[in-house]
Amino acid sequence: MKNIKEDEKLSIMNHSCAHLLAQAVKHLYPHALFWVGPVIEEGFYYDIDLGEDVIKEDDLVKIEQEMKKISKDGKRIVREELTKVEALEKFKSDPYKLDLINNMEEGTLITCYTQGDFTDLCRGPHIETVKDLRNFKLLKVSGAYFKGDSKNKVLQRVYGICFDNDTELNSHLEWLEDCKGRDHRKLGKELGIFMSHELVGLGLPLWLPNGAKVFDLLQAYIREKEESLGYLHVHTPCMATSELYKVSGHWDHYKDDMFPLMERDGEEFVLRPMNCPHHMLIYKNELHSYRNLPIRIGELAHDYRFEASGAVCGIERVRTFCQNDAHLYVRPDQIGEEFAAVVALIQDVYNDFGMEAEYYRLSLRDPSDKEKYFDDDEMWNKAENTLRAVLDTLGIKYVEAIGEAAFYGPKLDVQIKSAIGHELTLSTCQLDFLAPERFDLTYVDESGEKKRPVVLHRAILGSIDRFIAYLLEKTKGALPVWLAPTQVNIIPVNIEYHREYAKEIYELLRNNHIRVELDDRNEKLGYRMRESQTRKIPYTLILGDRERDNGEVSYRLHGKEETITLGIDEFIKYIDIEIKAKKNN
RNA sequence: GCCGAAAUAGCUCAAUUGGUAGAGCAACUGAUUUGUAAUCAGUAGGUUACGGGUUCAAGUCCUGUUUUCGGCACCA
Numbered sequence: 175m176k177n178i179k180e181d182e183k184l185s186i187m188n189h190s191c192a193h194l195l196a197q198a199v200k201h202l203y204p205h206a207l208f209w210v211g212p213v214i215e216e217g218f219y220y221d222i223d224l225g226e227d228v229i230k231e232d233d234l235v236k237i238e239q240e241m242k243k244i245s246k247d248g249k250r251i252v253r254e255e256l257t258k259v260e261a262l263e264k265f266k267s268d269p270y271k272l273d274l275i276n277n278m279e280e281g282t283l284i285t286c287y288t289q290g291d292f293t294d295l296c297r298g299p300h301i302e303t304v305k306d307l308r309n310f311k312l313l314k315v316s317g318a319y320f321k322g323d324s325k326n327k328v329l330q331r332v333y334g335i336c337f338d339n340d341t342e343l344n345s346h347l348e349w350l351e352d353c354k355g356r357d358h359r360k361l362g363k364e365l366g367i368f369m370s371h372e373l374v375g376l377g378l379p380l381w382l383p384n385g386a387k388v389f390d391l392l393q394a395y396i397r398e399k400e401e402s403l404g405y406l407h408v409h410t411p412c413m414a415t416s417e418l419y420k421v422s423g424h425w426d427h428y429k430d431d432m433f434p435l436m437e438r439d440g441e442e443f444v445l446r447p448m449n450c451p452h453h454m455l456i457y458k459n460e461l462h463s464y465r466n467l468p469i470r471i472g473e474l475a476h477d478y479r480f481e482a483s484g485a486v487c488g489i490e491r492v493r494t495f496c497q498n499d500a501h502l503y504v505r506p507d508q509i510g511e512e513f514a515a516v517v518a519l520i521q522d523v524y525n526d527f528g529m530e531a532e533y534y535r536l537s538l539r540d541p542s543d544k545e546k547y548f549d550d551d552e553m554w555n556k557a558e559n560t561l562r563a564v565l566d567t568l569g570i571k572y573v574e575a576i577g578e579a580a581f582y583g584p585k586l587d588v589q590i591k592s593a594i595g596h597e598l599t600l601s602t603c604q605l606d607f608l609a610p611e612r613f614d615l616t617y618v619d620e621s622g623e624k625k626r627p628v629v630l631h632r633a634i635l636g637s638i639d640r641f642i643a644y645l646l647e648k649t650k651g652a653l654p655v656w657l658a659p660t661q662v663n664i665i666p667v668n669i670e671y672h673r674e675y676a677k678e679i680y681e682l683l684r685n686n687h688i689r690v691e692l693d694d695r696n697e698k699l700g701y702r703m704r705e706s707q708t709r710k711i712p713y714t715l716i717l718g719d720r721e722r723d724n725g726e727v728s729y730r731l732h733g734k735e736e737t738i739t740l741g742i743d744e745f746i747k748y749i750d751i752e753i754k755a756k757k758n759n
Numbered sequence: 760g761c762c763g764a765a766a767u768a769g770c771u772c773a774a775u776u777g778g779u780a781g782a783g784c785a786a787c788u789g790a791u792u793u794g795u796a797a798u799c800a801g802u803a804g805g806u807u808a809c810g811g812g813u814u815c816a817a818g819u820c821c822u823g824u825u826u827u828c829g830g831c832a833c834c835a
Binding site: 228316317319328330331333375428450483580582665696698702707716 | 761770795796829831
């Protein structure tokens with residue numbers, strides 16, 4: 175996907191196109207008022223106040239036509255400089271522009287741009303003439319809160335994108351079409367990964383046999399990695415008394431985003447939204463010597479969060495999900511080393527999946543937001559400076575993001591670009607000085623004194639659910655052999671003559687722990703091959719006279735045309751190596 | 760949650776201005792016995808998401824709920 179924002183020429187073009195959109199909207203809806211129309215990675219948008227009027231998806235066509243008409247007239251785009259007083263006078267009847275002007279610093283050069291009958295306050299720059307805006311497309315329309323605040327009124331937001339030439343525009347539109355085929359919700363249905371049902375509820379997916387297999391394999395994969403690094407895995411209940419979250423501090427911050435209280439016999443329970451408090455209690459269960467730290471407690475744990483209905487999406491954002499969670503209890507002098515180990519694990523896992531981090535984000539608190547963040551300046555400064563120093567020592571390049579920290583501490587987020595261009599956080603490592611205080615965690619140091627450990631919260635695959643969504647979109651559903659629910663599909667050419675040999679091979683592969691199916695239905699070979707391919711099974715074996723007489727198998731890889739014939743032992747050795755290597759497609 | 764759009768057979772989709780709910784695939788039965796992406800014929804399959812209303816008549820119009828989709832806000 176082309177990032178419009180990073181391309182200077184296209185940025186100017188798209189921003190000019192936003193003005194063209196506004197002009198067309200003004201022609202069609204004379205009462206329209208305009209807020210802002212910025213360039214974004216995916217093109218541009220404009221936020222519009224239409225009063226009682228609504229722009230619907232179908233209306234985009236006529237707006238586009240009006241834009242084309244204006245473009246054909248080919249008016250020049252004229253820049254004009256204004257003083258603040260002049261600007262206030264010029265836009266005196268437009269509350270949105272007055273809002274913008276009044277919020278500008280004294281002495282800022284104010285400019286506006288005019289094209290034909292339309293003038294808009296704007297910093298620019300713009301292209302010379304609207305004539306050059308020909309290859310654009312309006313993509314979608316939605317509501318958007320004024321100034322991004324859900325307490326404010328909703329404006330209409332129209333999205334579009336503009337290119338230099340129609341070839342680029344068309345290839346972009348093709349890419350958008352391709353994204354629909356990659357959507358994990360579509361693939362999840364087609365490949366029998368998961369389903370949902372309104373009787374179960376929103377955001378509560380049911381994992382079908384194929385999906386459950388992938389789920390289990392990923393759990394086993396990461397658990398093994400973690401075990402080799404000294405993690406200790408536990409199982410803890412998916413609920414607790416509300417008291418636990420009052421102790422941890424989560425209650426004050428998140429009680430509205432939890433499933434509601436369950437009350438019985440005077441006790442109050444909630445479904446857990448995270449695992450930290452349970453793990454803190456496990457740490458506290460025994461005395462710890464400074465010699466035994468770090469202690470790494472891991473769990474593949476199901477959590478429950480009452481996500482806003484509009485936020486729920488397939489298995490990417492759900493109301494119950496399985497976190498690949500762990501809490502590392504370290505001495506202050508071990509923070510750097512342990513942090514480095516987490517980053518190394520992330521990189522190791524990404525290498526296995528052929529993934530790359532888009533960028534690393536150091537998420538810091540917003541000091542002015544006293545409501546969200548635990549109020550202890552000293553603690554925050556210490557935590558943020560420690561984390562910054564650790565990252566600098568490790569030589570990790572990062573972007574600092576104010577207001578992205580957890581309420582209890584700063585974190586390193588590893589940002590990923592999904593195959594359809596969405597930025598998402600999968601892996602995270604967070605530094606927490608607060609939980610040890612809240613739970614009064616200690617270890618005994620060399621002089622016999624009780625000291626506070628530091629907690630690192632970390633997730634590598636993030637949630638298994640979201641990771642599978644990511645993988646499906648990345649691979650278009652053709653999972654690598656080691657993760658494929660069915661790895662080998664056997665098709666005997668003739669049911670009668672070749673079934674016995676096919677069964678023999680089937681048993682042999684099964685005994686070698688290969689996930690294999692035998693398709694001995696009374697259907698034509700072409701029919702069964704087609705189904706094998708659409709199910710995206712990595713290996714399809716064709717067994718007929720030739721193979722049977724020579725003790726061979728012929729296989730065809732998913733998406734490939736050619737057939738390769740190997741001796742059966744050779745084939746098993748070959749596929750076994752591929753599975754163990756966790757080779758990517 | 761907010762602004763919009765949508766929901767028809769297991770799946771993908773049809774159904775003039777309100778006037779008898781259809782097709783392909785899948786399933787089932789039979790025929791066919793096949794060397795790399797769909798063999799032929801037949802059978803069955805529906806309170807049109809759920810509830811209420813308007814109408815002689817509702818898949819179609821109005822309304823409430825649920826779910827899905829595009830965004831916004833949120834994301835410990």
